[in-house]
Amino acid sequence: QVQLVESGGGLVKPGGSLRLSCAASGFTFSDYYMTWIRQAPGKGLELVSYISSSESTIYYADSVKGRFTISRDNSKKSLYLQMNSLRAEDTAVYYCARGLDPRWYVFAYWGQGTLVTVSS
């Protein structure tokens, strides 16, 4: 069965950096777009970034463009999100998600999320 397990969250000061990871199993990771979605405490969902299977297509929300970098290692079945210049408004649970074949944009599979807290 499809499993997505995020890690790397934690408490970081404003201006700091953090790298999130998402370990995938139960499917052929290299065949799928992968997406990061976040949810600030008590708020709604926001798509942060996605990456195509071959890394030829990458998208960032305006709110993180220039500060976050998405990447993947298909040999390790892992997705990453490098977050730099973190701000208080980046505080959220970050979810790794996979689409419903062939619709990458229908998020049928989600990890349990990892909490990022940006605070001094």
Add this chain to the structure above:
Amino acid sequence: EIMLTQSPGTLSLSPGERATLSCRASQSVSSNYLAWYQQNPGQTPRLVIYGASTRATGIPDRFSGSGSETDFTLTISRLEPEDFAVYYCQQCGDSPMCSFGQGTKLEIK
């Protein structure tokens, strides 16, 4: 950028009643790109409906989706206790951008 506005913000109903949740888009969205998610407190979002009207695997048939262009609806015909949650609509027709509505909280009256 396509904005999704969900209404009402909170819906108070009793088990057994019918729930109708609305999602309005600021521009026309292809039905192919409209989905609904359910989220219980402290839990991960769960896909309910995609393609505006197709139930996801394991979703009971009391859930149905409808609509087109700018107006979409999620209907729960007879509410069960486990249905009380927050529901989000989502569109990805405005490629490369995808957006979510702000959510409708379905609470027990």
